[in-house]
Amino acid sequence: MAFIRATGKHRAPSRLTRKSAKAAGIAALATTGIIGATASPALAADSESVTASSTGLTQTVVSLDSTLAAQIDAQAKAQQHQAEVAAEAKAEAKRKAEAKAEAKRKAEARAKEAREAEARAARAAERARLNAFHLPVAGSHVTTGYKSGGALWSSGSHSGVDFQAASGTSVVAVGAGTVVEAGWGGAYGNNIVLRMNDGTYTQYGHLSSIGVSVGQSVTSGQQIGLSGSTGNSTGPHLHFEARTTPEYGSDMDPVAYLRAHGVQV
Structure with missing residues (x-):
């Protein structure tokens, strides 16, 4: 009777089957971490090299970041x-x-203040000039005083003063004023009467010629005529009076009048 081997569990595994089992066992060991624990030195060295390389790169990046930050700062x-x-x-x-x-x-x-000061000074100088008084004949002197007595004057005394002046000598207004009389004045000959700006009056007699007219304004020192010997006169000179009105008989001391206005007589 022939013996037939039973199939199934009593059959020896084939070579392919054995290889498959070995591979499955290795996979199982890898799953449990045994292979990792018993890895070869070469594999461990490679892992450390990778770790070291990674650390160096990190340090380089950090160093570059610090340098860039410093540069930016x-x-x-x-x-x-x-x-x-x-x-x-x-x-x-x-x-x-x-x-x-x-x-x-x-x-x-x-500069403005200087200009204003200069203008004020000029106006003051002009006012002083206009208000200044002068001798009626420049550089002259009195030859016959005020209230001198004698038969030459109808009132018995001199109502003014006489200033030495050759015929044709310039006669000027002693101060600023307005002409109220300019013409023949009887015993005074050719005469001029001025109303001064201060309200007083001055009179100039025996003139050889008259250079102003009634109503005309004159400034201090302005020529108004020329001296002579017209009227009741014994020779060329200027008869000068100071009055409170334009009329004869309101006379006052001419020398005192001129001195009160700053004129040296």
């Missing part, structure tokens, strides 16, 4: 410094411009 500080310098320069330029403008304003104010 330095650049920011430089820009800030430049901005501060520019701002200070701008402020200094503004201060200089303001100082220049202020100096110009003060100079203009001083």
Whole structure:
């Protein structure tokens, strides 16, 4: 009787089956971490090399970041410094411009004040000139005094003073005023009467010629005629009177009058 081997569990595994089982076992060991624990030195070294390389790269990146940050910070500080310098320069330029403008304003104010002072001085000088009094004949002197007695005068005394003057000598207004009489005056010959700006009157007699007319304004020292010997006169001279009115008989001391107005007689 022939013996037949039973199939199934009593059959030896084939070579392919054994290889498959070995591979499955290795996979299982890998899953449980045994292979990792018993890895060869070469594999461990490779792992450490990778770790070291990774650490060095990180350090390099950190170093680059620090350098870049320092450069950015330095650049920011430089820009800030430049901005501060520019701002200070701008402020200094503004201060200089303001100082220049202020100096110009003060100079203009001083110039204006000087011009105003000069104008005031000129006006004062003009007023002084207009209000100043002069001798009726420049450089002359009195030859016959006020109230001198004698038969030459109808009133018995001299109503004015006589100033030495050759015929044709310039006769001027002793002060500023207005002509109220200009013509023949009887015993006074050709005569002029002025109403002075202070309200008094002055009279100029025995003139050889008259250079003004009634109503005309005259300034102090202005020529109004020429001396002579017209009228009741014994020779060329100027008869000068100071009066309170334009009429004869309101006379006052001519020398005292002129001296009161600052004229040396």
